[in-house]
Amino acid sequence: MRRKFLLLMSLVFAIIIASCSKDDEKTKEEWAEEDKQTLENLGDYVFSDMNEMLESRGMHALMALMETMMVDDPFYNDPIVDAGTRYKNTFLPSMKRDENLKSTRKIYINWFDEHAGTYTWNVTEQKWDYSSTPTDKIVIVYPEDGPSGTDNNATVTVHDFEEEQFEDQWGTWYQPTLLHVDMFVDGTKEGELMFNASFHDEGEPQSISVELFMNPFLMEGSMNDSGTQFSIAGSVKMGNMTILSADLTLDYIIVDDNGWEYEEITYVQGFVQYGPIKVQGSLNIEELDALEWPSADEVNPHVDLTLYSYPDGRKMADIVARDEPGSEEPVPYLIFPDGTEEPALQYIMPILEDFEEMLQEIIGEPGP
Numbered sequence: 001m002r003r004k005f006l007l008l009m010s011l012v013f014a015i016i017i018a019s020c021s022k023d024d025e026k027t028k029e030e031w032a033e034e035d036k037q038t039l040e041n042l043g044d045y046v047f048s049d050m051n052e053m054l055e056s057r058g059m060h061a062l063m064a065l066m067e068t069m070m071v072d073d074p075f076y077n078d079p080i081v082d083a084g085t086r087y088k089n090t091f092l093p094s095m096k097r098d099e100n101l102k103s104t105r106k107i108y109i110n111w112f113d114e115h116a117g118t119y120t121w122n123v124t125e126q127k128w129d130y131s132s133t134p135t136d137k138i139v140i141v142y143p144e145d146g147p148s149g150t151d152n153n154a155t156v157t158v159h160d161f162e163e164e165q166f167e168d169q170w171g172t173w174y175q176p177t178l179l180h181v182d183m184f185v186d187g188t189k190e191g192e193l194m195f196n197a198s199f200h201d202e203g204e205p206q207s208i209s210v211e212l213f214m215n216p217f218l219m220e221g222s223m224n225d226s227g228t229q230f231s232i233a234g235s236v237k238m239g240n241m242t243i244l245s246a247d248l249t250l251d252y253i254i255v256d257d258n259g260w261e262y263e264e265i266t267y268v269q270g271f272v273q274y275g276p277i278k279v280q281g282s283l284n285i286e287e288l289d290a291l292e293w294p295s296a297d298e299v300n301p302h303v304d305l306t307l308y309s310y311p312d313g314r315k316m317a318d319i320v321a322r323d324e325p326g327s328e329e330p331v332p333y334l335i336f337p338d339g340t341e342e343p344a345l346q347y348i349m350p351i352l353e354d355f356e357e358m359l360q361e362i363i364g365e366p367g368p
Contacts (some may be wrong), residue, residue, distance in 0.1 A: 028338040035309070035316040035336065038276055039347045045275035049236075049243050057144075058183060058190030058214045061154045064146040071147045072127045074119055112138070112161040123150055144185055154185045166203040175199050190215045200225070217243075228252065230263075242311075246272045273310050279319070281305035296321040296330040307334065319344060 026034075053059060118131040121142040138158035143149025162178040176197065183191035194211040205225060212219040221234030228251060235245040248270035252263040269282035284302035291298055305319035315337065321330035322341070332344040 028336075031314075031316075032336040032338040032340055035307075036342065038309070038316075039334075042275060042277060042347065043350055049238075049275075052238075053214065053217055056190070056214055056217070057185055061144050061183060061185050061190060064144055064149070064154065065140065065142060065156060068121060068142050068147045074128050074130070075115065111163070112158070121147070121152055123148065154183065156181065156183045164199060166199070166201075168202070173203070175203055175205075188215075189213075200227075242273070244272075244274050246270070248272070276310050277316075278308040278310040278313075279305060280308060281319075293328075294330065296323045299330050 113135075115138055116135050117133060118139040118141065119128040120131070122129050123143065126147060138161075140156040141152045142154055142156075143152055144154045145151070158179075158181050160178050160180040161176070163174040164177050165172060165174050167173075176195070177199070178197075179193065179195040181191075181193045182189060192211075192213040194209075196207075196209045198206045200206050205223065207225070208221075208223040210219075210221045216238050217236060218238075219234070219236045222232070224231045230250040230252065231248075232250070233247045236243045248268060250265050251267040252265050254261055255264045266286035267282070267284055271278055271280035273279075281304040283305070287302040288294075288299065299321040303319070303321060307316040307319065308314060309316055317334040317336045320333055320335055322333040324331045324343075334342045334344050334347075336342070
């Protein structure tokens with residue numbers, strides 16, 4: 001029995017070695033051609049994943065909730081809407097801090113308690129029927145098919161919601177520190193959001209932790225602000241497969257522009273991975289911003305970026321700047337191990353164009 005086991009293990013080991021040897025036998029030219037094809041196909045990875053996410057049952061149920069809220073919104077004109085405006089502005093790096101935002105905050109700290117209860121969609125009257133129970137949750141029961149649906153088979157529950165109060169010369173205002181929401185459709189969990197945040201004394205975010213499940217996808221992210229550096233990390237997974245991941249640090253300084261303070265990024269390092277591609281390295285933003293009409297030779301010392309295959313980590317190409325006739329500034333190029341060079345934009349632009357087209361299909365054509 002032991003001899004058979006050893007023979008089987010030897011056979012498996014031999015197959016692995018043979019497979020590795022076959023890959024190792026590829027020339028630089030063969031690897032370069034394969035890598036170029038991978039880059040050309042990157043858009044297929046992007047839109048395949050986006051389509052699967054948009055077509056998930058949880059996303060359909062979420063869109064149905066938004067559509068139903070447009071017919072009758074029980075929270076219309078509530079201060080929580082104002083909180084969302086403030087929230088988005090404070091979480092964007094390098095966004096000027098508009099003092100007027102603070103002066104217009106009118107958020108109730110007991111908003112969650114005031115709206116606790118159950119909201120059940122009434123398809124006949126096209127409005128929400130309200131019940132004051134439970135007293136510690138907000139439960140929204142509605143049709144997966146939207147406001148015209150007759151089966152209230154979707155349930156969104158806000159389990160926890162907490163805010164922190166801040167005061168300054170413009171008034172008193174609040175920031176969300178805890179949020180827990182889940183979504184069930186026909187008894188199956190299709191979505192869940194876990195959010196935690198802490199804030200500096202002035203109300204700017206100090207740390208954020210987000211976990212979003214949209215069956216079958218799991219998205220996790222975090223941000224920390226030390227006062228001189230943002231640390232950002234996150235991933236999108238489907239089962240054991242990592243679709244996207246990133247781990248970045250952004251050094252910054254506070255700039256005072258005639259009384260308006262904002263963060264200015266000076267240095268970025270880390271990696272971003274999507275599908276089979278990983279970009280890793282650093283950018284000296286401060287030195288690049290100081291250059292006026294630079295040449296490629298002036299840009300390249302401040303750029304250290306490399307493309308790797310994922311997950312095996314094989315180097316695919318260096319990213320460098322090149323001077324190009326007719327261009328007012330250096331153009332990013334990919335330098336492959338076999339010495340061939342390709343403009344990076346020829347791989348990026350098709351993805352951006354397809355993404356814009358998909359976005360327009362989702363939100364509709366922009367108005368005149």
